[in-house]
Each structure stands twice: as C-alpha cells, then as structure tokens.
Amino acid sequence: MLLYHFEHVGDITDIDHSIRVLENALQLTPDGHPDKPSYLSTLGRALTYCFEHLSNITDIDNSIRVQENAVQVTSDSHCDKPHLxxxxxxxxxxxxxHLSDITDMNKLISMLQDAVQLTPDGDPDKPVHLTSLGKTLWRHFECLGNITDIENSIKVQEDAVQLTPDGDPSKPGHLASLGNTLLCRFEHLGDITDIENSISVQENAVKLTPDSDPGKPGHLTRLGSTLFCCFEHLGNISDIDKSIRVQEDAMELTPHDDSGKPDDLSNLGNLLCCRFEHLGNITDIDNSIRMHMEAVKLTPDGNPSKPCCLSNLGNALARRFEHLGHITDIDHSIRVKENALRLTPDDDPNKPVYLSTLGSALTWCFERLGDITDINNSIRVKEDAVQLTPDGNPGKPGYLSNLGHSLLHCFERLGNITDIDNSIRVAEHAVQLTPDGSPDKPYCLSNLGGSLLSHFQHLGNITDLNSSIRVTEDAVKLTPDGHPSKAGYLTNLGGSLLYCFEHLGNITNQPIQLLFLLVTGSRHHISSVSNVPADLANHCPLGVVNGVADVH
Known part of the structure; x- marks a missing residue:
C-alpha cells in the first residue's frame, strides 16, 4: 500500500517506510513460503525507486540482489517467473x-530472453517482454556495434507487433519502438528499405493512437524526425513537408502548459528553418523565428533545455540575416548564442554544438561587415568546439569542416598561408572521420575542395587543383539526384574545372569539354556530350561561370 502511494504521490518518506516494512515482512517469512518471491521482488522495486530518487548505488545493488533471490527460488513453471x-x-x-558495466547489460538480455521463452504466445505480457528485449538488444548494439544485435532486436520487436492486436492500447508503443530500431539500422547500414519501413510502422503507430492519448504527440514527433532523416539522405522535399505537417500536429495536441511544449516548438522551428535553407520562402524563416522565440519564452533559465532553445533561435536569426542582410538579425543571433553558452557547463555534450554555431554566426557577420575581430573569434570558438569533441563523436566532422570554412575566410582576407594550410588540414580530417554513407560526407568533401582550390589560386600548385576537382566530384557522386544541395556541388565542381581549363588551356578531356560547353553553349549542347550524366547537364546554369560558389 505504501509503495502504491509512493508511485502515485512521489513522497520519499513512503518509499523509506515501505522498504522497512518489506524487510520486516521478509524476516518473518520462511524460505519455502509461496509469498516470499513476491515480497523479495516488491522490495527490489522499492529499492530501485529509492535509487532513482537518491542515486545511492547501494540501493540498486541491494535491489538486484533481492530480485535475483526472488528469481532463484521461483520455478520456471510458475506463472510469476517471467514477471520477476x-x-x-x-x-x-x-x-x-549508472555504471556502464557491460556485464549488467549481458545479464539483463539473458533475463529478458528467459522471460520471453517462459511466456506463451497467447499471454498479453509476451509482446511487452519482446519489446523490452528488443530495446535492450538495440542498446547492446550501440555499446558494441555488433550488427547481429540490431538484427535480432528488429526480429523480436516484429514478433511483438504481430502478437498484438490493433485494438490493444500497447500496440502503438511496440510499433514506435520498432520504427526507432529500423531507423537506427538505416543510419548504420544505409539500406533505404529500413527507413521506408520505419516511416510505415510509425505512421501506423500514429493512426492507431487517438488524439486524446497523451502519447500521440510523441509518436508524431518521432515520425517527423524520421521523415526529416529521410529528407537529409535523399533530398526529397516532400519528406520535409510531411515532417513539418506532423510536427505541427504534435504541437497542436500538446497543451500550452505541458513541459514538452518548448521542445515541440523548437523542433518545428528547426524544420521550418531547414526548409527555408532549401527553398528560400521567407515565410518559413519568419515562422521558424517565431516558434523559437516562443520556445525560449516558455523555458525558464534554470531549465536544462534553455541553452538549446536559445541556440536554435540564434541559428534561425543567422539564416534570415544571410538571406536578407539585416544587421539586427545577426547581432541578435550572436547575443542569444552567447547567452546559450553562458548557461552551458563545459562538460555538457551539447556545448560543442553551441560553440560551432556561434562561430558560424560570427563568420557571417565578418563576411558582411569585414571586422577581423569577428573572424578571429569565429576561429577561436570553433577550435574550442573541436577540442571538446572526441574523434568518435558523430558531430566532430561537422565542427572540423566549419572550422576549415572560417580559416579559409581568414586566409582570403589576410593572406596568411598558415590559415589555408590549417583549413585544408582540418577539412581533410573531417572527410576522414565521415563514413561514405553519411549525408554530411558531400558537404565535408565540397568544403575541402573549396580550400584546395583557394590554395591553388594563390600558390599555383596544379596538384591542389587536381585534388579539388577529385574531392568535389566525389561530393557530386555521393549526392542523390534531385537533392537540393547537388546543384551547389555541381557549381563548385564547374568552378574548379574552369580554373583547370584556364590554367591548362585545353579541352581534351571530357570534364573540360563539358565546362567549355557550359560557358559557351546551352543545356542542350551539354546534354549532347556522350557519357555525361543528364543530371549534371540539367543543373548547369546558362551563361558564363564567374568563380566558385561559396561553400557554407
């Protein structure tokens, strides 16, 4: 009764009293008593609750000890064994x-496998055990990287879905968990079928959840994130359109005073900002800023989400500045990003993100106003972002690539050869750390190509030019047809090829012939060059190419 009261009220005195009562009950209960396993398990639950509130490792150790005892004294044929x-x-x-001891992970996988094996298919708890096992196998995969774990995770979660009728209120949760795991496998292996299936099962989770269910906004938000991931990899604008629509639905279903409302607003603001970057519709960026401002307003300074809300607002303001050139936007962007950093301790895993994006805002300010202090500060904070991030972190390549971009700008302004050498060095490091299947790889390659081209322009080493062409061609090859960024990479490649033509003065090879036609002819002529991909011709602008598109 006391434990039940704690679960609903959360008074820590209830849990302390519950533990004492249960310990006394166990002392009075002989080992062979049929209720002893239940008392042990309940005591274990109480100790776990105590650990969750006080983080005393002794509590969780004791919880595991008494629950292991409960399992050991219960026969496999007993109906309570899977529950224990x-x-x-x-x-x-x-x-x-708490401790990251892989032994505990291995033990809990074994426990859940036993629970699944001991539970008949018709038991309503079987899908619960299967989904829990699937989630744990997914965690095991994240720890060790064994692909067998994630494959087994998907298999058992598919079993959980199949065993659960559509009318069961737990079905959407099983579907959502399966969708997350399919997305995880897609991110590691790149099989498009996985993300398509992830979207399908998450759409089903949304469809089976009534609007009145408090879990529906979460299902919608996860679906929106998966659609956005699909957009990032394939560049299909319809995916980000759908992502925005479902995130809007999630926000509408979330009460204004809900603690998750700022996150919903911030997520929607990020999606609108991203669509603005690709389509340039000013309404999107205005709405993005409005959403982020509302998220900041709803989040108190002491809330751990506040720095993220501020940084996201700063990103949107910087993007609008980049498009419209209003100085007030970039000044506001830098102020809120600096505020985000002041609220973030050095050991916060998001600090490098805030540093790097502040650096980008300072770079854009430098590009507009030419104040060398801005580019120096940009390099400084981006270097801090890199130093705070280990090589295995998936964000490291982006921080390196952004740093290389600022170093390139500094070199082009001041002409210090050390800056361009460092720009190439960090850009190469970014490429090395980014797997081919990552949607960030073309961006890193294109930035490296821009730095190599600038090095060639100032020093005249043809090796730099050839390397620039090679890595920019790789950026084009790794970018799917129709992706909004492909035209920019093709334009950068065209600029490098133009310099090659001007330097060598011949058009004997096909890429140079293509560029010559781009400068002097039409899309029709470009398309007529044999073995040239049609999409390359279609993306080539008419008229003369003047220089290289800016790399951002």
Whole structure:
C-alpha cells in the first residue's frame, strides 16, 4: 500500500517506510513460503525507486540482489517467473545506465530472453517482454556495434507487433519502438528499405493512437524526425513537408502548459528553418523565428533545455540575416548564442554544438561587415568546439569542416598561408572521420575542395587543383539526384574545372569539354556530350561561370 502511494504521490518518506516494512515482512517469512518471491521482488522495486530518487548505488545493488533471490527460488513453471525476470532486468538496466558495466547489460538480455521463452504466445505480457528485449538488444548494439544485435532486436520487436492486436492500447508503443530500431539500422547500414519501413510502422503507430492519448504527440514527433532523416539522405522535399505537417500536429495536441511544449516548438522551428535553407520562402524563416522565440519564452533559465532553445533561435536569426542582410538579425543571433553558452557547463555534450554555431554566426557577420575581430573569434570558438569533441563523436566532422570554412575566410582576407594550410588540414580530417554513407560526407568533401582550390589560386600548385576537382566530384557522386544541395556541388565542381581549363588551356578531356560547353553553349549542347550524366547537364546554369560558389 505504501509503495502504491509512493508511485502515485512521489513522497520519499513512503518509499523509506515501505522498504522497512518489506524487510520486516521478509524476516518473518520462511524460505519455502509461496509469498516470499513476491515480497523479495516488491522490495527490489522499492529499492530501485529509492535509487532513482537518491542515486545511492547501494540501493540498486541491494535491489538486484533481492530480485535475483526472488528469481532463484521461483520455478520456471510458475506463472510469476517471467514477471520477476522482467522486473530484475529493469533494475539491471538502471545500474548499467549508472555504471556502464557491460556485464549488467549481458545479464539483463539473458533475463529478458528467459522471460520471453517462459511466456506463451497467447499471454498479453509476451509482446511487452519482446519489446523490452528488443530495446535492450538495440542498446547492446550501440555499446558494441555488433550488427547481429540490431538484427535480432528488429526480429523480436516484429514478433511483438504481430502478437498484438490493433485494438490493444500497447500496440502503438511496440510499433514506435520498432520504427526507432529500423531507423537506427538505416543510419548504420544505409539500406533505404529500413527507413521506408520505419516511416510505415510509425505512421501506423500514429493512426492507431487517438488524439486524446497523451502519447500521440510523441509518436508524431518521432515520425517527423524520421521523415526529416529521410529528407537529409535523399533530398526529397516532400519528406520535409510531411515532417513539418506532423510536427505541427504534435504541437497542436500538446497543451500550452505541458513541459514538452518548448521542445515541440523548437523542433518545428528547426524544420521550418531547414526548409527555408532549401527553398528560400521567407515565410518559413519568419515562422521558424517565431516558434523559437516562443520556445525560449516558455523555458525558464534554470531549465536544462534553455541553452538549446536559445541556440536554435540564434541559428534561425543567422539564416534570415544571410538571406536578407539585416544587421539586427545577426547581432541578435550572436547575443542569444552567447547567452546559450553562458548557461552551458563545459562538460555538457551539447556545448560543442553551441560553440560551432556561434562561430558560424560570427563568420557571417565578418563576411558582411569585414571586422577581423569577428573572424578571429569565429576561429577561436570553433577550435574550442573541436577540442571538446572526441574523434568518435558523430558531430566532430561537422565542427572540423566549419572550422576549415572560417580559416579559409581568414586566409582570403589576410593572406596568411598558415590559415589555408590549417583549413585544408582540418577539412581533410573531417572527410576522414565521415563514413561514405553519411549525408554530411558531400558537404565535408565540397568544403575541402573549396580550400584546395583557394590554395591553388594563390600558390599555383596544379596538384591542389587536381585534388579539388577529385574531392568535389566525389561530393557530386555521393549526392542523390534531385537533392537540393547537388546543384551547389555541381557549381563548385564547374568552378574548379574552369580554373583547370584556364590554367591548362585545353579541352581534351571530357570534364573540360563539358565546362567549355557550359560557358559557351546551352543545356542542350551539354546534354549532347556522350557519357555525361543528364543530371549534371540539367543543373548547369546558362551563361558564363564567374568563380566558385561559396561553400557554407
């Protein structure tokens, strides 16, 4: 009764009293008593709750010990055994999250496998055990990278979905979990079928969840994130349009005073900003800024989400400045980003993101006003972002590439050869750290190509020009047809080829012939060159190419 009261009211005195009562009950209960496993398991739950509130490792150790005892004294044929195993796995997961001991992860996988095996298919708890096992296997994959884990995770979660009728209120949760795991496998292996299936099952989760269900906004938000991931990889504008629509639905279903409302507003603001970057519709960026301002307003300074809300607002303001050139926007962007940094401790995993994006805003300010202090500060904060990020972090290539971009601008303004050498060095590091299947790889390659081209323009080393052409061609090849960024990479490639033509004075090879036709002819002539991809011709602008498109 006391434990039940704690679960609903959260008074820590209830949990302390509950633990004492249960310990006394166990002392009075002989080992062979049929209720002893239940008392042990309940005591374990109480100790786990205590650990969640006080973070005393002794509590979770004792919780696991008494629950292991409950499991050991319960025969496999007993109907409560799967439930006891499942509860034990929850406590093991808490300790793993706290200590990161892989032994705990291996144990809880074993416990959940036993729970699944001991539960008949017709039991309503079977899908719950299967989904829990699937989530744990997914975590195991994230720890060790064994692809078998994520494949098994998907298999058992598919079983959970198949065993759960559509009318069961737990079905959307099983579908959402399966969708997340399919997305994870897509991000690691790049099989487009996985992300298509992820979207399909998450759409089903949304469809099966009534608007009155408090879990529906979460299902919508996850679906929106998956659609956006699909857009990032394939560049299909319809995906980001759908992502925005479902995020708007999530926001409408979330009460204004809900603690998750600022996150919903910020997510929608980010999506609108991204669509603006690709389509240039000023309404999108105005709405993005409005959403971010509302998110900031709803989030108190002491809230750990406040720096993220501020940084996102700064990003949107910087993008509008880049498009419209209003100095007030970039000044406002820099102020809110600096505020985000002041609220963020050095050990916060998001600090490098805030540093790097502040650096980008300072670079744009330098490009407009020419104040050398801005570009120096940009390089400084971007270097801090790189230094705070280990090589294995997926954000590191982006921070390196952004740093290279600022170093390139500094070189072009001051002519210090050290800056362009460092720009190439960090851009090469960014490329090395980025797998071919990553949607960021073309961006990193194109930035490297821009730095190499600038090095050639100032020093005249033909090796730099050839390398610039090679890496920019790779950026084009890795970018799907129809992707909004492909035209920019093609234009950068065209600029490098133009310099090659001007330097060598011949058009004997096909890329140079293509560029010559681009400068002097039409899309029809370009398309007539044999073996040239049609999409390359279609993206080539008419008229003379003057220089290289800016790399951002």
């Amino acid at each position: 195993l499942h509860n034990l796995s929850i406590s093991l997961l808490h300790r793993f999250d």
